[in-house]
Amino acid sequence: MATLLIVHHTPSPNCQAMFEAVVSGASDPEIEGVRVVRVPALAATASDVLAADGCLLGTPANLGYMSGALKHFFDQIYYPCLDATRGRPFGYYVHGGNDVTGAVRGIESITTGLGWRRAAEAVTVTGEPGKDDIERCWELGATVAAGLMG
Numbered sequence: 483m484a485t486l487l488i489v490h491h492t493p494s495p496n497c498q499a500m501f502e503a504v505v506s507g508a509s510d511p512e513i514e515g516v517r518v519v520r521v522p523a524l525a526a527t528a529s530d531v532l533a534a535d536g537c538l539l540g541t542p543a544n545l546g547y548m549s550g551a552l553k554h555f556f557d558q559i560y561y562p563c564l565d566a567t568r569g570r571p572f573g574y575y576v577h578g579g580n581d582v583t584g585a586v587r588g589i590e591s592i593t594t595g596l597g598w599r600r601a602a603e604a605v606t607v608t609g610e611p612g613k614d615d616i617e618r619c620w621e622l623g624a625t626v627a628a629g630l631m632g
Contacts, residue, residue, distance in 0.1 A: 484516045484630035487534035488623075491523040491541050491551035496611055497577050501540050503616045504575060507623030508538065516627045523551035528562035536571040536601065536630050538623065543578030543585035556592045568597035573626040575605040575619055582606045601629045 486508055492501045508518045521530055523541070531537065541552040574589050576582045586606060593600070602625040607615045 484535040485533060486516055486518050486536050486538060486627050486630055487526070487530055488518065488520045488538045488540070489523050489526045489530075489552070489555055490520065490539070491549040493542060493549070494577070496607070497540065497542050499611050499616060500575050500577055500605070500607065500619045503619035504538060504540065504623035507620035507625075508627040510624050510627070513624065513627045513631060515632065516630045518627065523549065523555040526555050526559070528559040531559050531563045532566055534570075536626055537573075537598070538626050539572065539574040539589065541574075541576055541585060541589070543576055543582040546581070546584035548576070548585040548588045553588070560592070560596065564596060570596070570598045571601035571626060571629055572598045573600065573602040573604065573622050575622060576607070577611070578606075578608050580608050582608060601626050 490501050492498050541548045572593060576585045602622050605618045605622050
C-alpha cells in the first residue's frame with residue numbers, strides 16, 4: 483500500500499479549513515491503496531518521509547516566508563532524505579494574509595534541491611479561503627493521492 487504523508491502547520495482557522503479539504507480529497511473512497519498519514523510539521527521526521535511514497539505540505543505565509551515549523555521540517559529531513567527521495571511526488575498549499583510569494587519561493591527552492599517532482603499545481607490563498615479555494619485544496623489532495631494508486 484502506498485503512503486501519502488501530509489506535513490502541515492495549521493495555526494489558524496483558515497489553514498485548518500484548507501488542511502481539512504486536502505485530507506478529505508486525499509482520503510476520498512475512490513482512491514484505493516493509499517494510506518494517508520498526517521503529521522504536524524514540528525513532529526515530522528526523516529523516517530516519516532522515507533516511509534512515504536509522496537508528500538503534501540501545508541503552511542501559512544509568515545513574515546514573507548513559510549512558517550518556521552515547515553522550515554524546521556525541511557532542515558531536519560533535507561540531508562537524510564536527499565538521495566533516497568529524488569523524484570518523490572509532492573504538492574503543497576500556502577495561506578497568507580496578503581502575500582505568499584516568499585513562502586512559495588522557499589518551498590519551490592527546497593523541493594527543487596531535494597529533487598522532488600511537483601505532482602499537482604500548488605494552491606495559494608490570501609485572505610479567507612472561499613468555496614473555490616477549498617475545492618482546489620480538495621482537488622490537490624485527491625490528485626496527489628490518486629497519483630500514488632497502483
